[in-house]
Amino acid sequence: MAHKILIVDDEPNIVISLEFLMKKEGFEVAVANDGEEALAKVASFFPDLMLLDVMMPKKSGFEVCEALRADPANANLQIVMLTAKGRDTEVAKGLAIGADAYMTKPFSTKELVAKIKSMLGVA
Amino acid sequence: MLSGWFILLLSTAYLAVLFAVARFGDARADAGKSIISANVYALSLAVYCTSWTFYGSVGRASSGGLSFLTIYIGPTLMLMMTGIILKMIRISKVHRITSIADFIASRYGKSQLLAGLVTVIAVVGVIPYIALQLKAIAASLDVLLLEGEADFLPWWLDSTFLIAALLAVFTILFGTRHLDATERHEGMVAAVAFESVIKLLAFLAVGLFVTYGMFGGLADVFQRAAASPELERLLHLDASRAGTWTAMILLSGLAIIFLPRQFQIIVVENVDESHLKRAVWLFPLYLLLINIFVLPLALGGLLHFHGQAFNADTFVLTLPLARGAEALALLVFIGGLSAATGMVIVETIALSTMVCNDLVMPWLLRSSGLGASKDVSRLLISIRRAAIAVILLLGYIYFRAAGEAYALVGIGLISFAAVAQFAPAMFGGMYWKQGTRAGAVAGLSGGFVVWIYTLLLPSFAKSGWIGNGFVEDGLFGVSALKAQALLGLSGLDEISHCLWWSLLTNLGLYILVSLNSRPDAVEAGQAERFVDVFRHSAQETDHRTWRGRASIDELVSLLERFLGVARARQQLMLYARGRGAVSWQKLPADADFVHFAEAQLTGAIGSASARVMVSSVAQEEEIGLEEVLDILDEATQVRAYSRELEAKSNELEQATAELRAVNERLRELDKMKDDFISTVTHELRTPLTSIRALSEMLHEDPKLELTDRRRFLGIIVGETERLTRLINQILDMAKLESGRAEWTSTEVDLGDVVRESMAALGQLFRDKNVALTAALPDRCPPVLADRDRLTQVMINLLSNAVKFVPGGSGKVHVSIHANAQRLQVEVADNGPGLTGEECSVIFEKFRQGGNTMTDKPQGTGLGLPISRQIVEYFGGNLWVESVPGEGANFIFTVPLTAPEEPQGDKKHGS
Amino acid sequence: MKQSSPARQRLTSLALLGLPLLTYPILSLPVGMWAGMPADYIYLFGVWAGLIVLAARVAEKKA
Incomplete structure (x- = not known):
């Protein structure tokens, strides 16, 4: 069974590119455009991994991450934070509140795919 | 008519009320809830208004018109010289001074000689004044009992003597109730303030009764007087007596602060310097109110009793009695009694403190009459009690000897002139550092002698007690030595004459001798501390001008002897706590401790005796005059320096605050720049993310479908445009900011x-x-x-x-x-x-x-x-x-x- | 009250103002009767009351 990936970002063009990339790699993909939608999608879609943008309307990526980690039901969900603000403090903050990995925009598609595959244990 | 026993009962009841007020005041003071407010303080100053005011002013107005007012205008003006009075209060607080004798003695090197001299002048000078109170009470009793049982007392008991004895007992109860002699007498002050209210009410009542009840108001009294050729002159001032007028203002202005009882009330009993603010106008207002009806009463009496025998001093009683208003007459009698008892109580307490500390103590110390007695504090109280009795006895004797010859006002002025002798030594002491002990002794003695010769002895002569040759013809027949026309100076009344000569002698000797003598170290130090009292604070320098060895045990036993064991221990404990020690036994016998001990003793036995006692147990090293002055001068410099430092540190603080504000602003700007860069970064990276991801996919996957390729390329173009727009805006802002933008208008x-x-x-x-x-x-x-x-x-x-x-x-x-x-x-x-x-x-x-x-x-x-x-x-x-x-x-x-x-x-x- | 406070200075100047007003030669100016009362009586009490009112205003003014 294909792994399920949830893409959360408010920039439509980034969503398009990520969605295309992940589908091409054979993952099952769902999309959310803001934080609240992301939480709803997690509850209905049960993703294995989540690509989570930090700067979003309604709920920031940090808040989404905190909310998910507060619920033990999501213990197996892996979270990769994506941020356009490359400050070290934000990377540290993301990891501290429970993100599994951190990618700075703009990222290399190869690296992103490799990281996701290694995290999901796919060869 | 009124029964003697009834009056005696009424008087006793009134005194009991007074006593209750005093007990209440003491109890509140003991509980730490002082009832001495600014108003009570101001009213207690009205102890100035004695029976001389109450009865005598009307008498004086009956012969001298408005000239009685000078006695109240002088105090009004003097009280407004708040600076002088405040300085006296501050000095006394700092040096624990309890009497005017102690004040002068302490200033001139804690001199026993001066303390004794001032005490003698005060006692001799004030005794006529006390006699006056006795005379006033006796006279008022006579009036009330005129038609009644004037001889209700057994033949061997003179009513005036009975009054004196009663007053002595009463004063002893009032003033020496406490064993510790250093405390203020808050109960007494409260009682005096109460009496002030009573005498004012009584006087206003009789004033209104006569002016509006017996006559048709102020204008009516004045118009009827104007119609009489004898009385008309009383309505207007006599410009030919301008000199006397001014002299009386000066005299009364000095008396208000130098009379022992006034010094006691204004300075010693002051609990809060700010009370002076109220007194400065409330007391003059009191004086004004109690004087408004004096002239109408005098004129009313003269009009009413025209052609009959009368004593103008008792008009306030005889006028209501003439109309059968016995209740009012009784009220007036109580008012007069208030005036007299208030004066006698405060005056004798003040004098007894001086007699005890400055006459008896030095004698006891010298004759080692104290022996080895353990507790002298009881002895001190006994001495004071005896002093009160003796002073009242002396007053009675003067009343017997000379009282009949003078009207009330005349007697009072004799006392005023005596205490005026303190003026040069007091004012000089407070404002002139060069004034010396020798100068003060010379001035006081000279002035006192002149006063005795020109005023006291003539008062005896007038009563026939001694021959009046020296008044009529001059001593040894030398006319230049006529007692009331010295060197031929005539045309003045006897008071002005005495004031002029005695103050001239006093001031001249004080200045001349001071300039030609050298103070010793103690004296110079005290001069510095008195004159610059607002700059020297109490402990700061005092203990630095003392050097030597002392033993704690000896000092403590000294304190226990004079203060009583309980009180001494209590003070020691407070002192030890103030120095942060657990108990006084652990304290070193250093200069500070010696100073503390001396200050405590000063409160009990006066500065001069205290110094003698302390030096008897502490071996003091001699410190030279120059060194003392150096230390004091250094202390002044240190203070000036610390003030400068304080100003500097204030400036620094201000500069720091400014810097902090600027720094805060910079930090905010920095944060804004940081946020901006972070925002710009985000805005740049977002389109770049899409561009890179899509480009990589296009680059790596040549088999992408054409529609996807088209779509991706479209997005890439759009994101590139977005990037360009952002960069343009940043550049645009930068241009506008720097003013390099191009404008075409x-x-x-x-x-x-x-x-x-x-x-x-x-x-x-x-x-x-x-x-x-x-x-x-x-x-x-x-x-x-x-x-x-x-x-x-x-x-x-x-x-x-x-x-x-x-x-x-x-x-x-x-x-x-x-x-x-x-x-x-x-x-x-x-x-x-x-x-x-x-x-x-x-x-x-x-x-x-x-x-x-x-x-x-x-x-x-x-x-x-x-x-x-x-x-x-x-x-x-x-x-x-x-x-x-x-x-x-x-x-x-x-x-x-x-x-x-x-x-x-x-x-x-x- | 502090040293050389303005209130103290004002009170002292009141005293220095009162002294000439309440002594000769100015005191010889009021003569005769004013409103049925002796001019001297009215003048003396008037000036005196004036001084008291001024002193009260100076002394009781809140710093």
Whole structure:
């Protein structure tokens, strides 16, 4: 069974590119455009991994991450934070509140795919 | 008529009330809740108004007209010299001074000689005054009992003697109830204030009764007096007695602070320096009130008893009695009794302190009459009690010897002249450092001798007690030595004559001898501390001018002997606690301890005796005069230096605060720059993310379908444009900021600009389904501006509006209004609106509407700052009006061109 | 009250003003009767009351 990936970002063009990339790699993909939608999608879609943008309307990526980690039901969900603000403090903050990995925009598609595959244990 | 026993009973009852008031005051003081308020203090000063005022003023007015007023004008003026009085109070507090004798002695090197001299002058000088009170009470009793049982007492008991004895007992009960002699007498002060109220009420009552009951008011009394040739002269001042008038003001002005009882009340019993503020006007007001009816009463008495035998001193009693108003007469009697007892109590307490500390103690110390007795504090109280009795006995003797010869006023003035002798030593002591002990002794002795010769002895002579040859013909028949016309000085009344000669002698000797003598170290130190009392604080320097060896045990046993064991222990404990020690046994016998011990003793036995006692147990090293002055001078310099330091540190603090504010501002600017860079970074990276991801995919997968390729390339192009726009805006802002922007000013029709901008953004509005409407005039008056820049502003405002309104229901309305000076463009939307704070914040650079943490920034935060810069460049304004929840209205103005053309001006103005 | 406070200075000047007003030669100016009362009586009490009112205003003014 294909792994399920949830893409959360408010920039439509980034969503398009990520969605295309992940589908091409054979993952099952769902999309959310803001934080609240992301939480709803997690509850209905049960993703294995989540690509989570930090700067979003309604709920920031940090808040989404905190909310998910507060619920033990999501213990197996892996979270990769994506941020356009490359400050070290934000990377540290993301990891501290429970993100599994951190990618700075703009990222290399190869690296992103490799990281996701290694995290999901796919060869 | 009134029964003697009834009057005796009434008087006793009244004294019992007084005693209750005093006990209440003492109890409250013991409980730490002093009843001595500013008003009580001011009223207690009215102990100045004795039975001499109560009965004697009317007597004096009956013969001298308004001249009695001088006795009250002098104190009014002296009290306003608050600086002098405050200095006396401060010095006394600092040096624990309890009497005027102690004050003078302490200033001139804690001299036993001076203390004794001042005490002798005070006792001798004031005894006639005490006699006067006895005489007044006796006279008032005589009047009340005139037709009754004047001889209700057994033949061997003289009524005046009985009064004196009663007063002595009463005073002893009042003033020496406490075993510790150092405390203030708050109960006594309360009782005196109470008496002041009683005597004022009584006097006003009789004044109103006579003026309005027996006569038709003030004007009536005066007019009837004016009609009588004898009385007419009393209505007007006698200008030929101008010298006496001024002399009396001087005399009474000195008396108000130098009479032992006044010094006691004003200085020793003062609990709070700020009370002086009330006294400075309330006491003069009291004096004014008690004097208003004096002249009417005198005139009324003279008119009423015309042709009969009368004593003007008792008009206040005889007038009501003449009308059968016995109750009023009794009230007046109680008022007079109040006046007399108040004076006697305070005066004898003050004198007894002086006699005990400054006459008896030195004698006991010298004759070692104290022996080895363990506790001297009881002895001290006994001495004071005995002194009170002796002083009243002396008063009675003077009353017997000389009292009959004088009217009340005359006796009082004799005492005034005696205490006026303290003036040179007191004032000199407070303001002139060069004044010396030798000078003070010489001045006081000289003045005192002159006073005795020109005033006291003649008063004896008048009563026939001694021959009056020296008055009539001069001593040894030398006419230049006539007692009341010394060196032929005549034309003055006896008081002015005495005052003139005695003060001249006193002041002359004081200055001359002071200038020709050298103070010792102790004296010079005290002079410094007295004159500069406001600069030297109590402990700071005192213990530095003492050096030597002492034993704690000896000092403690000294304190226990004079203060009593309990009180001494209590004071020691307080002192030890003040120095942060657990118990006084652990304290070192250093200079500070010696000073503490001496201060405690000073309160009990006076400064001179205290010094003698302390030096008997502590071996003091001799410190030279120069060294003492050096130490004191150094202390002054240290204080000046510390003041300078304080000012400097204040300046520093201020500078630090300024620096901190600047630093704060810098930090804020830095944070704003940081946030801006972070925002710009985000804005740059977002399009780059799409571009890179899509490019990589295109690059790596040549087999991508054509539709995907097209779509991806389209996105890449769009994101590239977005990047370009952002970079352009940043550069634009930088240009505007630095003033290097290029402007091309032409005449512009703003309406066209608005229409073009709306057309350019039309698609954006349609995409989001937002209604864009406009109300524009066909032709706008031209403005001088850069067309492209105005278009930039317009597009910025419109794109902001479309960004914030909700899709579907959103509405944006544009309008232009013109007035004589400017065009006004409004862009109104129905979006979420802005709070008051946001309305100003959004125009700051790098700031954006909404919470940047949760809301994705809708732009770079540069659009509005750029727009505002542009509009302001053309002389207009850009602002926003908004109610949260009801949309925002962005407004900018541009001034019209060529308002200087008169034609155009007229057109717009009409 | 502090050293050389303005209130103290004002009170002292009141005393220095009162002294000439309440002594000769100015005191010889009021003569005859004013409103049925001796001019001297009215003048003395008037000036005196005036001084008291001024002193009260100066002394009781809150610093």
